[in-house]
Amino acid sequence: MARKGKDYFGMDYLVSLILAIIPFTAWLLGVLTRFSEGKLIAGIIRIFGGWIIWVLDLLCMLTQKRICRILNI
Numbered sequence: 001m002a003r004k005g006k007d008y009f010g011m012d013y014l015v016s017l018i019l020a021i022i023p024f025t026a027w028l029l030g031v032l033t034r035f036s037e038g039k040l041i042a043g044i045i046r047i048f049g050g051w052i053i054w055v056l057d058l059l060c061m062l063t064q065k066r067i068c069r070i071l072n073i
Helices: 013-021 023-036 040-048 050-063
Strands: none
Touching: 013 023, 013 050, 023 040, 023 050, 040 050
């Protein structure tokens, strides 16, 4: 059963996982999520390092059921 998470705007884990698999969607939602959390620097880093962070997001979604949060500033 999918659990309710806070990643990707509070969507179910299964929906977030499917969106995380698609590179452009994961990049866009990752940037928007970090900006909506008020983490300006982390959002800017996601804009420019999106492809590297995309791989980390996939791994974190599969293991921890949340997106990767490298920088909490």
